[in-house]
Amino acid sequence: MKFWNRFKKDKLGILSMIIILVVMALGIFSPVVAPHDPTEVNIKIKLMRMCAEYPFGTDQLGRCVLSRLLYGIRTTVFLSLIAMFLTIAIGTTLGVIAGFFRGWLDEVIMRICDIMLSFPSEVMILAIVGILGTGIENIIIANIIAKWAWYTRMIRSIVIQYTDKNYIRFAKVSGCSTFHIIKKHLIPGAIGEIGVLATLDTGWVILNISALSFLGLGVQAPTPEWGMMLSEAKNIMTIYPSQMLPAGIAILVVVAAFNFLGDSLQEALNPKKSIN
Template identity: 40%
Template sequence: MQSGLATMPAEELSAGKVRRRTPWSEGVRRLRKQKAAVIGGALVLLFILTGLFAPLLAPHDPIEQNLANTLQPPSAEHWFGTDDSGRDMFSRILYGARISMTIGIFSVLGSLVVGTLLGLIAGFYGKWIDTLISRIFDVMLAFPGILLAIAIVAILGPGLFNALLAIAIVNVPMYGRLVRAKVLGIKQEEYIMAARAQGMSQVRILFRHVLPNSWTPLIVQGTLGVASAILEAAALGFLGLGAQPPEAEWGKMLADSRDYITTAPWVVMIPGFAIMASVIGFNLFGDGLRDALDPKAQ
């Protein structure tokens, strides 16, 4: 059997350097080889940058109305045309990206933090704590996500922050159960038993050994979860429970333009395409991450 050094490039051996690839670096290398994931990552980056730099990129004020210029088709002055209030659609799409990315990313971050903590506690400590948390998750998962989000927003009142909060709450059980399942397997590993034998505290074991080994599925699910959060935000906006006028939000833009689908189809198609492209981008990137970080593929 040949030594592992025999397969190394001669230049590296002559320089006396042996490169060690970590699982993360190996995952990044595989991710870059997947065309679909690269395209998805490019779309994700495009929408994030669009949202960040919307004030610099938008040629017009997204809420400025010009009733003498309503429902104008795409032109050199208005690249995506104008809506029923004469507002520039291109500018509103740019600002809508800021709202959708904010809701998608921050709602997932909130769900991840709360769900991860609850899942860690349930899986690691078990007994009645696990039973209580798991039953709470089961009750929340018994309701369709969008209906539960609508109920929460109806209680809190319509608005951008309340929509973000509702989406975050609805998705907590998904991440909590994912972490719990991962922890149940990890805490039986030999290195966890060795840490306990050395007298390491439960909290230290939890955050030093268990949590770092649970990150991979969370990162993948979180990326895919952003796509779902964007759709849920658009649904709430379409129902008038999300961002309120005059804010430019893609779901609200769809709701306001549905009466003009035959006379001015661009006012419906453009925000719909923006939602579709952003969701596809996060899904492609999330699928690529799942394949790249899969331990069985290493």
Template identity: 50%
Template sequence: MTLFKTIWKDKLAVLALSVIVVTVIAGLGAPYLAPHDPEEIHMELRFATSSWEYLLGNDHLGRCILSRLIYGIRPSMLWVFVALTVSVCFGAILGFIAGYFRGKTDAVVMRICDVMLSFPGYVMLLAVIGVLGPGLENILIAFVLMKWAWFARIIRTSVMQYAESDYVRFSKVLGVHHLSIMVKHIVPVSLPDIAVISSSSFGSMILQISGFSFLGLGIEAPHAEWGMMLNEARAVMFSRPELMVAPGLAIVIVVSAVNFLSDALQTALDPKLMGSKSKMQELAVPSAAKSQGKEVASSIHV
């Protein structure tokens, strides 16, 4: 059974995947889907309620909330995905080298990772942002500098269990080049593990960049970002609470969809989890049939 068929049977995973795909398409096509310029100011429409022209209303500067919400997908989700990809690629390269060659190479790489991981993640991110300054680019750089070590350690553990397999040893005896062995034999079997840890980190990175933007350390005005929209609506959160609903719901829905899809992906790629899930379903069916049988028997007795 292929991965796609397995995920397709999970309705929650299909719904989560649909939400992510629609959000990504909206972010890529923001210039064509946004009804207005997200940075255009109309003070006469300040705090205006929703209308046919402005479906979600206007903010404190009269800007279209819907347009800013659509444009906010890019820094909140798409650029985070770029930073995640760079972190995973850099961490995967070092993780493959450390897990495959072992010895001194593994010791050096892991000691560097230990140094990077010895500091709390948020503290180091704030330190990097403090040195580089606030801004979207600096946050993405901070993500790459701090996340690669974690990916390298996790991927190294995954590679170690495949590097000692029989077919890898046989390839080494035949004199196959190390790079060819890694590409042909280790990378394909390690991709599921990489996909699972990457998808699980994606949601947390979205929350982190939104949190930094909420604190004023992220993307700078007048550009749109979900965390910044929450920060801008914070001053009127009691008089105009609806201004916080749209960006807040966007963050919750997207992060929840990413987490649900990550769980489904982990279940589909892990035979143990798939077997346990199938076993639970098999146990649930007889119990349900047994309860129905008791109800039928009691009705007949009556």
């Protein structure tokens, strides 16, 4: 309740959450709200200006830009959320094992993380996609491999902080099982901070997926994806620059919304946050 009272005072955080929820709802119901088939090609109406039938006009192949933008939510945003969820799941599992049990398990996991973190994540993603090839599954795998070590280390630090709490110590001396302590006391206490990490980094994943598609290494045509839309629009940027705007603005707004929401959640979870 105290968290919600602090969070609802942050208007930017509330606005960011609304934007994210609206975008996700549009993605879920895109077959209903999209005016046209996003992959339907009609050269006769290519590069059509904005009108009632095509609110954002058409691209160089005569496809509805608005429809592709709405369907692109599924590949750009939902794919990022799936990649983030899997990364958090792996990072939480290994982070809890390392931070709670400590000992040799902690040493082994941390040394592996040190090795993984020695490589720049962007370079690693490009290398993995180059080796595995293009495709949605490979994009998810690349993002997980590039980020799991960072999340493992961060979540381990959070877990160590909570294992020193009095209620965790009391549960240990009371004879509670390790699984019970982790499930009922440790994870519920740390889930807020883990959620903040995930929210702040979701925008980074969206940018990565869009960048890979822009470079031709991510989602492939004709699947609608925001980075792919930017890549296609750059070929006609000199004669029809407005083609860059829908996908570019969509990426900007959604990434900013996730970042602002993460900042707001972080401030709301901080009990020492000063009130002006």
